[in-house]
Amino acid sequence: MLHDREHLQHRKRGATDIEQERTLAQAVVDTVREPLLVLDEDLRVIAASRSFYCTFRLNHRKTLGRLLYDLGAGEWAIPGLRTALGRVLSGPKTLENFEVEQIYPSIGRRVMALNARKLYRPGIKVQYILLAIEDVTDRVATECEHAVAHERLGMLNQELTHRVKNSLQCIAAMVRIESRGHDGPEGKAALERVSHRIDALGQLYSKLSRSGKVESVDAAAYLDDLCRDLVASVRSERPASVVLKTEIDSELLPTDQAIAMGLIVNELVTNALKYAFPGDKTGTITVRLKRSPGELRLTVADNGEGLDPRYADSGLGGRLVEGFAQQLGGTIERESSTCGTAVRLILPCERAVITCE
Secondary structure, eight states: OHHHHHHHHHHHHHHHHHHHHHHHHHHHHTTOSSOEEEEOTTOBEEEEOHHHHHHHTOOSTTTTTSBGGGSTTTTTOOHHHHHHHHHHHHSSOOEEEEEEEEEETTTEEEEEEEEEEEEEETTTTEEEEEEEEEEOHHHHHHHHHHHHHHHHHHHHHHHHHHHHHHHHHHHHHHHHHHHHTOOSHHHHHHHHHHHHHHHHHHHHHHHHHHHTOSSEEEHHHHHHHHHHHHHHHHHTTSTTOEEEEEEEOOOEEEHHHHHHHHHHHHHHHHHHHHHTSOTTOOEEEEEEEEEETTEEEEEEEEOSOOOGGGGOTTSHHHHHHHHHHHHTTOEEEEEEETTEEEEEEEEEGGGOSSOOO
16 A cells, blocks of 8 residues: 555656646747747657747647647648657657748748757656757748859859950951951961960950859969960961970969959960070970969979060050050069970969969
């Protein structure tokens, strides 16, 4: 008899403790503005916030003591949710931003973000799940609209890039045709240099068109192709007389800064082709883009005769190089001797077009 009385008292205390826990849980969830549920180990609702009742048009009688999956018209019977909550109960895992899209009888089709974590109090030896519900329908719709707008903008940018590339190619072709009609070598050479500058821009927009990007271009692909096209343009007049060597790091250049760097390379390589190897002399032109501590260096060098007049600041090419270097926030260094000429564009790391590691 004594044993039975003690057992009965123990059960009463346990029931009282559980009821106190439920009362405490209800008091806590009622302070939360978002819909919130407290579930037991069987995923039965032991407490629900006022906002849950208001949002989903349910009352206490149809909510408390019911399985989560039996609430409403069964819209919470989601297999993926059942599995996720099982993991929360069985271990230290939490449920973070689990999005579900359902039709709720009271509010229609909505997207809900669910967050859940296990609550455990050793003295009571009962595990609870706190399930927070956030209506993210408007946010998801806005994100989808932004994604569609971004995709359309990307398509428009690609189309614009393609049209610019074609226009530059047409202009370059017209300049080349005009140069053929000039008998004077100076006028013809000037038009050819203009054509090369336009081609340098066309190369950039061609790369952007093929890559599908408009905000940046790979330095290695762009500058390497640009240099090789410049060397190839003189091969018909001086077959195999000049060898091109490139050592260009593969880095992304912002489009506006890639334009300036491409035009600098165009001027320097064109100068080397024109002045470094007179007559039938052979040689090598090296184009190098490398990082070094605190700076980025672009170098165009040759092993030709080292004629200083080609770098006269009074020439248009020299002024363009200086202007583009200033635009990039860098400086130009020149070295010339009978062993060749080297021109370096030096960009401080904090102002370099390429991110320094």
